[in-house]
Amino acid sequence: MTRFLPLFVLTMALLAAGGDSLPAQSSNPESGEKGCGFSEAYLQQGWSMPGVPGAVPKGDRLSLSNRPGVFVTEMKPGKSDFTLTVLQCSLDSPGRLVVRPLHVKVLALWRFDVDRRVFAYGVQYEPQYVVGGLSSGSLEYVQAIFYDVDGSGRFTVMRYDNARMFGSLQVPEWVKRAR
Numbered sequence: 814m815t816r817f818l819p820l821f822v823l824t825m826a827l828l829a830a831g832g833d834s835l836p837a838q839s840s841n842p843e844s845g846e847k848g849c850g851f852s853e854a855y856l857q858q859g860w861s862m863p864g865v866p867g868a869v870p871k872g873d874r875l876s877l878s879n880r881p882g883v884f885v886t887e888m889k890p891g892k893s894d895f896t897l898t899v900l901q902c903s904l905d906s907p908g909r910l911v912v913r914p915l916h917v918k919v920l921a922l923w924r925f926d927v928d929r930r931v932f933a934y935g936v937q938y939e940p941q942y943v944v945g946g947l948s949s950g951s952l953e954y955v956q957a958i959f960y961d962v963d964g965s966g967r968f969t970v971m972r973y974d975n976a977r978m979f980g981s982l983q984v985p986e987w988v989k990r991a992r
Contacts, residue, residue, distance in 0.1 A: 849902035859967030862959045864919035867891020888922040916941040932988045934959045
């Protein structure tokens, strides 16, 4: 987890200095082949999570059958339109990681807990494109899980998910120890 902090700090510093000059990351230094891939991003102060501020339970708190002791609550998003800071691989420059704000519309929101200790939020969102001041959907969706990895109440890790949110859910150690 802490190995991502230097990457994130470097990326943010380079973005502030001029986002177009971000260095490429090589996935295979010997061959010179450029690549880009990451599964999560760490933000020390915690991520602003789409839909979470003002969210209220939409349904009952349910037990996950594949994760004993873990519960999920579907939430009604507090605000469905949101600007999220996203990290993505550049389409124009292989190996380049791009940090940018993205307008999103929250499609679904879940809260995960063990013994009522919330450790993660799962968000399914649709990127929005603003053209001429009007927002329109992209007809695609992205899933991300935001984790409180240390019990601080700050959701510092954002992990992109591949449509198996409930299957890929990871329970942090602080939650397991408190059982």
